[in-house]
Amino acid sequence: MALLHCGNLTLEGKSSSAVATYIRVKELDLVFDLGRCPMHFIGTNHVFISHFHLDHYFGLPIYISQRWLSDIPPGNIYVPSSGFRQLTHILDMLSALDMGRRWVYRVTPVHVGDALRFRQNLIAHILPGNHSVPAVSYLICEVRKKLKPEFHELQGHEIAALRQSGTEVTTEVQLPLIAYLGDTRGIPLDVHPLLKQCQVLICECTFVLPEHRARAKKTMHLHLDMLLPMLDELESEHVVLTHFSRRYTPELIRQKVFSRLPEKERARVKLFL
Ligand SMILES: [Zn+2]
Numbered sequence: 001m002a003l004l005h006c007g008n009l010t011l012e013g014k015s016s017s018a019v020a021t022y023i024r025v026k027e028l029d030l031v032f033d034l035g036r037c038p039m040h041f042i043g044t045n046h047v048f049i050s051h052f053h054l055d056h057y058f059g060l061p062i063y064i065s066q067r068w069l070s071d072i073p074p075g076n077i078y079v080p081s082s083g084f085r086q087l088t089h090i091l092d093m094l095s096a097l098d099m100g101r102r103w104v105y106r107v108t109p110v111h112v113g114d115a116l117r118f119r120q121n122l123i124a125h126i127l128p129g130n131h132s133v134p135a136v137s138y139l140i141c142e143v144r145k146k147l148k149p150e151f152h153e154l155q156g157h158e159i160a161a162l163r164q165s166g167t168e169v170t171t172e173v174q175l176p177l178i179a180y181l182g183d184t185r186g187i188p189l190d191v192h193p194l195l196k197q198c199q200v201l202i203c204e205c206t207f208v209l210p211e212h213r214a215r216a217k218k219t220m221h222l223h224l225d226m227l228l229p230m231l232d233e234l235e236s237e238h239v240v241l242t243h244f245s246r247r248y249t250p251e252l253i254r255q256k257v258f259s260r261l262p263e264k265e266r267a268r269v270k271l272f273l
Pocket residue numbers: 017018021053055056183243
């Protein structure tokens with residue numbers, strides 16, 4: 001299992017094209033995609049599914065049933081709205097087959113443009129995906145309270161008095177923490193102003209060899225050739241590449257990616273292998 005430290009966030013899991021992708025961020029109590037479900041992911045309370053290719057969601061029945069068997073309340077599973085009905089139908093069929101009764105689970109269909117509040121101080125922005133099936137990307141922001149500019153000059157006791165009189169002295173600001181693009185043919189930087197500023201950007205890079213350019217286009221995946229020019233636009237402290245084709249060995253991936261990265265990018269680009 002891969003383990004990657006990106007500032008104060010730790011990414012843990014696996015990502016291999018067509019095999020399985022599941023990436024846990026323990027500090028945020030969430031998992032991006034659940035192609036398989038390791039037993040120690042069962043207690044994680046938020047699961048964000050990018051699309052319905054098997055390698056991205058097939059761990060859900062284990063996640064749901066193991067929580068159910070362990071008397072853990074249902075986790076919060078977010079899925080693209082387009083497959084919501086089929087997914088819940090499949091889950092109900094599986095639970096009937098497995099237990100003779102229905103598992104209790106909580107699946108929320110998400111739509112592009114939604115902003116879902118979770119864990120009190122986090123928001124998941126739902127961004128469009130660009131893949132061969134309907135897909136979404138997720139941008140997770142932390143919400144912080146900040147004193148409104150008009151009160152910056154005031155003393156502490158004056159602010160306290162305003163608060164007591166019922167005046168709202170703070171406003172909410174969002175700090176972009178991490179984005180997960182799922183399987184995608186591009187990075188949708190223009191769809192949300194905070195995306196390019198997120199501390200950690202998890203981006204697929206399925207193909208790295210020149211002879212796989214056509215395959216990348218056909219299967220709607222990113223090729224290393226496309227990613228390199230986009231790096232200039234990204235302000236992220238960490239750019240994590242995932243979902244490499246299983247045709248490649250880890251050594252080949254490292255060699256191809258780092259031999260083409262400009263010197264200035266080498267410290268922030270990381271491989272989730
Ligand atoms: Zn995939």
